[in-house]
Amino acid sequence: MTNHKSPVTSHGSGLPPTAKVYVAGHRGLVGSAIVRKLLAAGHSPESLVLRTSSELDLRNQAAVDAFFALERPEYVFLAAAKVGGIYANDTYPADFIRDNLQIQTNVIDAAYSNGVKRLLFLGSSCIYPKLAPQPMPESCLLTGELEPTNEWYAIAKIAGIKMCQAYHKQYGFDAISAMPTNLYGPNDNFDLEKSHVLPALIRKFHLAKLAQAGDIDAIAADEARYGYIPEDILSSLGVVREADSISHFTSNVSRSPTVQLWGSGSPYREFLHVDDMAASCLFLMGLDVSHLESHPSRLFNVGVGSDLRIRDVAELIQRIVGYNGEVIWDASKPDGTPRKLMDVKRLNGMGWKAEIPLEEGIRSVYAHYCS
Numbered sequence: 001m002t003n004h005k006s007p008v009t010s011h012g013s014g015l016p017p018t019a020k021v022y023v024a025g026h027r028g029l030v031g032s033a034i035v036r037k038l039l040a041a042g043h044s045p046e047s048l049v050l051r052t053s054s055e056l057d058l059r060n061q062a063a064v065d066a067f068f069a070l071e072r073p074e075y076v077f078l079a080a081a082k083v084g085g086i087y088a089n090d091t092y093p094a095d096f097i098r099d100n101l102q103i104q105t106n107v108i109d110a111a112y113s114n115g116v117k118r119l120l121f122l123g124s125s126c127i128y129p130k131l132a133p134q135p136m137p138e139s140c141l142l143t144g145e146l147e148p149t150n151e152w153y154a155i156a157k158i159a160g161i162k163m164c165q166a167y168h169k170q171y172g173f174d175a176i177s178a179m180p181t182n183l184y185g186p187n188d189n190f191d192l193e194k195s196h197v198l199p200a201l202i203r204k205f206h207l208a209k210l211a212q213a214g215d216i217d218a219i220a221a222d223e224a225r226y227g228y229i230p231e232d233i234l235s236s237l238g239v240v241r242e243a244d245s246i247s248h249f250t251s252n253v254s255r256s257p258t259v260q261l262w263g264s265g266s267p268y269r270e271f272l273h274v275d276d277m278a279a280s281c282l283f284l285m286g287l288d289v290s291h292l293e294s295h296p297s298r299l300f301n302v303g304v305g306s307d308l309r310i311r312d313v314a315e316l317i318q319r320i321v322g323y324n325g326e327v328i329w330d331a332s333k334p335d336g337t338p339r340k341l342m343d344v345k346r347l348n349g350m351g352w353k354a355e356i357p358l359e360e361g362i363r364s365v366y367a368h369y370c371s
């Protein structure tokens with residue numbers, strides 16, 4: 001088994017600076033933040049192994065095996081996955097369970113077979129039962145029924161945790177799992193149907209502010225940069241799309257848009273900035289093996305330890321964006337799990353803590369969104 005250096009500090013990754021590190025999913029929200037942290041900690045760009053999904057489809061076992069045999073990375077951050085918010089999870093269950101099982105199975109097995117020193121698998125807080133005790137400790141895994149809107153994704157993630165445990169138990173492979181709460185940050189997915197709530201709300205309030213100002217050109221520019229604006233959202237903005245173009249709108253904006261949000265607004269969610277998440281990933285990757293001995297599940301919750309109602313996060317984002325119009329809650333859309341606050345005593349007790357306050361984090365993401 002590998003001997004790792006002592007826990008990471010904010011000035012180092014805890015890994016040898018010349019180590020060959022593969023970040024799977026490096027263009028995504030989490031993967032891109034891990035790359036930023038590794039570079040800031042002194043790793044050279046040449047020491048990082050990076051592949052886009054079009055260069056290496058991780059669902060393809062033969063391609064993954066060939067890639068590991070060629071590159072022989074020493075450390076692997078497994079941040080590639082099929083990811084989405086409540087609507088995407090509920091609508092595409094087959095894609096979520098298949099893609100995630102394939103990606104994680106191929107990568108964990110190839111990492112073990114090719115001598116990787118440590119692999120960090122990323123799961124999600126949705127692995128825990130829908131009605132788990134709050135806050136949810138790592139020990140409540142598999143103690144109750146899952147939330148139906150994302151049970152297929154959750155089952156895949158649970159299989160990933162179990163695969164890490166099994167490869168450690170049978171082969172001594174140093175695989176560990178981090179369970180992030182809901183994340184947000186730069187490079188997030190701002191798709192209005194498939195994204196998570198925080199990026200969706202930033203974009204919805206921003207578009208409504210532009211519609212109030214009658215700024216059609218800015219709405220077209222937003223669509224060109226962040227993707228298609230569905231017809232129902234355009235209509236709630238009071239904007240009409242010209243028949244033959246997806247990026248040009250007529251100028252008869254009503255200037256009294258509404259923002260339509262999903263569900264009741266009463267569920268609680270916990271939000272962690274992705275730069276904090278990336279710091280926790282480097283912390284876990286750099287931990288000495290002796291720190292893992294007292295945690296045989298090799299499972300670590302990552303969160304801030306506090307949550308708020310969706311209605312309250314909506315008000316906060318509305319204030320930060322500066323939209324002063326109407327908000328409507330669409331009760332036909334699902335609420336999802338009522339609450340999923342992470343118990344972060346385990347990681348906090350080892351010396352890691354989230355640092356970025358929610359309001360400051362949202363302000364910086366909105367500035368990035370507008371830049």
Ligand SMILES: NC(=O)C1=CN([C@@H]2O[C@H](COP(=O)(O)OP(=O)(O)OC[C@H]3O[C@@H](n4cnc5c(N)ncnc54)[C@H](OP(=O)(O)O)[C@@H]3O)[C@@H](O)[C@H]2O)C=CC1
Nearest residue numbers: 025027028029030052053057058080081083122124182183
């Ligand atoms: N975002 C969140 O709120 C949360 C995320 N997580 C977990 O964190 C991890 C990272 O999520 P996040 O960064 O948000 O996700 P993103 O959707 O932002 O990024 C996912 C990455 O996975 C890559 N990927 C997807 N499919 C494949 C494939 N078939 N082959 C190769 N690469 C693929 C994509 O590569 P490319 O860009 O090249 O196409 C992309 O870079 C995931 O495991 C997720 O489950 C957990 C809890 C909350």
Ligand SMILES: C[C@H]1O[C@H](OP(=O)(O)OP(=O)(O)OC[C@H]2O[C@@H](n3cnc4c(=O)[nH]c(N)nc43)[C@H](O)[C@@H]2O)[C@@H](O)[C@@H](O)C1=O
Nearest residue numbers: 085086089124126150195196197200261262263334335336
């Ligand atoms: C990270 C986690 O993310 C997913 O779980 P989720 O937390 O339920 O997902 P979410 O961020 O999309 O929604 C949170 C809450 O917010 C409400 N909500 C309001 N208005 C919008 C809205 O406009 N968009 C979205 N997406 N949600 C909205 C929405 O109705 C819900 O009550 C899992 O599937 C799974 O992928 C997972 O692990």
